[in-house]
Amino acid sequence: MGQVLKSKHTQLFIAIGAAEVIKVTRVRSVGFPDGQASEIDISDFDDDWDQFVAGRKATGSTSIEVIYDSVDSEALEELHRTGAVVNFLVTAPASETAGADKPAAVNGVITPPTAVVSKQFNGFVQNFAVTVADNDVWKATMTIRGSGAVETHRPTP
C-alpha cells in the first residue's frame, strides 16, 4: 500500500514564463479540471441493449480559493487579464511539516518533483472573483479552465 496524502502543505505552482515559476500563496483549497468522457453509441438493430464505448474526454474547470494578498495576488490577476494558457502543478506535501521545494520550468512547463506525488495540467484563468464579507479577510476564487489532460506524477521508487 502507498501513503494517504494529507492536504496540509499541498502547494500550487504556476509557470508564468518560460522559466519562471511562482508558488501561489495563501491557498485555502485547490482542485483539478475533471474529464467527463463523452459516449459513442455503437448499438445496432440486432442489440437488445444499448452499447457504448468511451469517446473524447471533455476537459472541465476547477476552482482555487485563496486569501487575497495585496502583493502576491497581482500575478494571478495578470494571468486573468492576459488569458494565457499556462502550466499548473499541485504537489503533495514533502513531509508532515513542509511542502515540496519550488520546481523549475523549461519552456513554460514545470518539471515535477520526483519525491512526491504531483498533478499537472494546462489551463487559463477564466475568472478571478474577489469577495469581501463582513468581518472577514478578502478572499478570491480563481476559476481555471483546463486544457488537455491532468497528468499524475508519482514518486520515483
Place this chain on the structure above:
Amino acid sequence: MMVPLIQQLLQGDEAVRSLFGDPVRVFPSTAPQDTALPYATWDVVGGSPTNLLSERPPADGWRVRLTVWGKSTSKANAAAVAVRDAVETVGSIESYNPPPDDDDTGAFGISFDARLLQLR
C-alpha cells in the same frame, strides 16, 4: 495570540474607561467578588483561524460573549452601548442574547456576542 483582543480593545477605549474605570472592570469568565458596577465579563464561545493549505493562518476569528452588568436597566444599557461601540470599531456584533441570570444580586445584565478578526 490565543486570547482574543477584547480586553485590550476595551481598555483602550476612552468611553469604556469612563464608565468601567481604569483599568477597566472587564474580566474573563467571572468578575471578582463585590466588583463595583458596571462591569463586564467575556468568554470565548467560538472561532477559528483562517486556515491555509501550506502556510500558517494569517488571521484568527473569535466569537466572544460579553455580559455587561449595571445597577439598573438604563445604567447597564449605557455601559453596554459603550462596549458595543468599541467592539464595532474593529469587529461586529453577532447576536443579542437573552438576559443572563442575576443570581439574586439585583443587577441588570445585557448579553451579546461579538465577532473579532485579528490579523497575526
